[in-house]
Amino acid sequence: MTEITISIIKEEVYEEVAQTTSYTGAKMENDDKAYDRIFTTEGDRSQLERFWSESCVAVCETLKEFVQAEQNEKEGFTLFLALSSSFDKALEPAMKKELFSFFVTNIVCKWYVFTNKKEAGDFATAAATMLDGVKRKAYHRRKPTRPTRK
Known part of the structure; x- marks a missing residue:
């Protein structure tokens, strides 16, 4: 059994969410109020907290067969996973990055349901794809190597 720990720092996710929503709001054409409507601010924090919690639940549900514990x-969010002993540890950094991206994209998706419905569906699809990617990496196994004789 291989055990890995993945931690996602909430403040880093919120910074990325703010950057994404700011960029989207600034680039909207023919909508003078888009930036103010789409960009997340400190006043939106309680709603973002709810989306954060929903994202944590989605991660645990998707990876439930591997989850030893979660905090x-x-x-932030820390996930303790028990994976196959033939799990390729080289995938651990990619799993962390993809899980971070899932949190950002999923929170933005949920925010866009209120503020930018046109793009919410694309973000939902992207978030689901990312979470599936994390699960596929958890299932991935190293190819066995044959011992060589000298």
Whole structure:
């Protein structure tokens, strides 16, 4: 059994969400109020917290057969996974990056349901694809190597 720990820092996710929503709002054509409507601010934090919690639940549901424990605390989300002993540890950094991207994209998707419905569907599809990618990496196994004789 291979055990890995993945931590996602909440503040880093929120910074990326703010950057994404800011960029989208600034680039909207023919909508003078788009930036103010789409960009997330500190005033939106309670709603974003709900989306964060929903994202944590989605991760645990998708990876439930691997989850040993999880911690959803003020600073962030930590996931303790028990994977096959032939799990390729080289995939661990990619799993962390993809899980981080899932949190950002999923929160933006949920935010866009209220503020930018036109793009919400694309973000939902992207978030689902990312979470599936994390699960596929968890299932991936290293090819066995044959011992060589000298």
